[in-house]
Amino acid sequence: MLFPPALCARLAGAPGAAEPLPVERDPTAGAAPFRFVPRPVRFPRDHEFFEDGDVQRHLYLQDVLTQVSEAPEKSMVPEFTCQVAGCCQVFAALEDYQHHYHMLHANTCSLCSRAFPSGHLLDIHILEWHDSLFQILAQRQDMYQCLVEGCLEKFKTSQDRKDHMVRFHLYPADFRFDKPKTSRGPAMPVAADLLARALQDDGAAMEVCSEPTALPPCTRTYNHRIPSTVCFGQGATRGFKSSKKKNKHH
């Protein structure tokens, strides 16, 4: 198509439009046997009008998904140790360390060293485990909140909460982050506890325990959560599909 030269300039110009020409219709316009009526058109989702565009979309998706299933190359570095107190895991790839840090240290309770997959679950843990005020209030009102994000229901006991999650949210009855407390002695010093846990059974490490026993009273004046805004030098835009990472160190 040959455009008038001013068109591209118009696009870059200011918003606005010329005053519309006067409209003046004759009643015989579009009258039988003619039938034209100006009409905006809607197409529903499965209309064949969309076929070509939909096919192009799916061709694109096929390429993307084929790339996604290939495991990414890792940035290999000289071996180093995780610097968090009590953790002695060794890593040779930055992505591995990043994942380790986020899963084990980012949402960790600084009082009992339990790690949680999200800030949401950590917050609930702190409330139900380390907050004596919670225990008091729980005797009088429904305090155990549903663990599913977006659900506002609260319950009198942790068992009631579990029943709700199983029946209403179709969660498994043995959901890992809602296990009843295993018998535990008085709290151990933090570093030793972490080390001990690092060598032990995997399953117990991440729990929201429902019935805490005697615990140090919570002082709410400081933040229990380790800040999650740690940059690992890869930058926020790096992702699963990033390509062409050079293996500098083998």
Next chain:
Amino acid sequence: MWSGRQARFRPLACGVEELRRRRREREAALRKARREQHLVSKRLLREDAEGPCAAELLREVEVQQFLRLAQSGTDEKEREKALVSLRRGLQHPETQQTFIRLEGSVRTLVGLLTSNRALLQLEAARCLHELSHSEQSAVAEACLPATSYLLTYLSGHSSDFIELCLYTLGNLIVESEAVRKQLLPQGIVPALAACIQSPYVAVLEALGYVLSQLLQAKEAPEKIIPSILDSTLPQHMLRLMQPGPKLNLGVAVEFAWCLHYITCSQVNNAVLITHGALATLVLLLLDLAGTVQRVDDAGLELLACPVLRCLSNLLAEVPVESEGEEMQLRDERVMAALFILLQFFLQKQPSLLPEGLWLLNNLTANSPTFCTSLLSLDLLEPLLQLLPLSNVVCILVLTVLCNVAEKGPAYCQRLWPGPLLSCVLNTLTLSDTEVVGQSLELLQLLFLYQPEAIQDFLQQSGLQALEQHQEEAQLRDRIRALQQTAIHA
């Protein structure tokens, strides 16, 4: 600035001609699937594997060994290696079957997925991802016990892991309505609404993909779209489509398609309009038109297509020109942008021309302002140049011309004198009834509002052109009426 997708270089195992042939085959398969209404299917999601499966078939005892080692080995590295071997083996469909038939296998995998060993978690998630790809329902459904954890992990911070969980969920969503019936009460919508606030581009792209699969489900208009419209997802989607320095093409493409699936389902588009969807789409349209002039072949049509569709469908619900409607709906830059995109389609993807012209129809149908813009920006001739391309395009162009002509004499005076009449006489020589019918409608309007054109019509042998079709049942009455008008003029 647009940051384009990084093309991943795959070694060319075959020549360009072979690639083209394969692409044509894939296209044909997709077209067939769409006509049969199962375009969203596991089988079609991944490009068919080239050649036999590369993974070695594992025997049951080997699968058991790997699992046992992964779960209770003493050395960290050994456990990891065992899981990696298992994951590789799971690329083979028969090994997948073997795996799910082993008692407690999925349970063990879920246990590793939720353990505190980060690297085992990651590998376990990759194993699940392999299983989720399977076209065998039994294999994919074996992953269901993991979904509550996959959703929980979406609120974490490990972007690679979240991305993996998302693509796994995406595969499971496509699997069956039964799977979606589990995911919805498990809170997939709030989980996505929380996850969409992530700053990671790869996560957002994966999330957009998952959402688009969810929105294409058969039961989406009744069961899924209402809760999505109730959530904060629409606002976030529109935020991620705003033009500007932070706009990422891959992310915008996904959410534009999501928006399209919502709007064309016509559940409650008024909600989208209150969130500012029209404003965002118009800005994006202008931005796209500017970009296609600067950037060559960056896959921009993948974004242009859903943007045009959303605008067209939304405009059909909103009166384009009425009191108090916002400025952007009278902005003639929209007209300029649309024509620049039509030109772009003409060069890169001609099959999208009808969609662009559909928007042009919806813009001009009830808008004197846009009809005037089309004339004042001298876009009549470029529009006429599209007439010969195909019947579908021809009908759409003629419809737009009718939209302009029916507004009265002031508009028709700008249609003739000029090249329009001879173009319409050309379309009269075509055999398609609908094309000819639309031409007749245009002629009636032109003769009515600009009678001087009739002489020109007669001089260009217009009557003979009409005679060709006078026996055609659908055209007969209109032809006779035009013949009468022309003769009596």
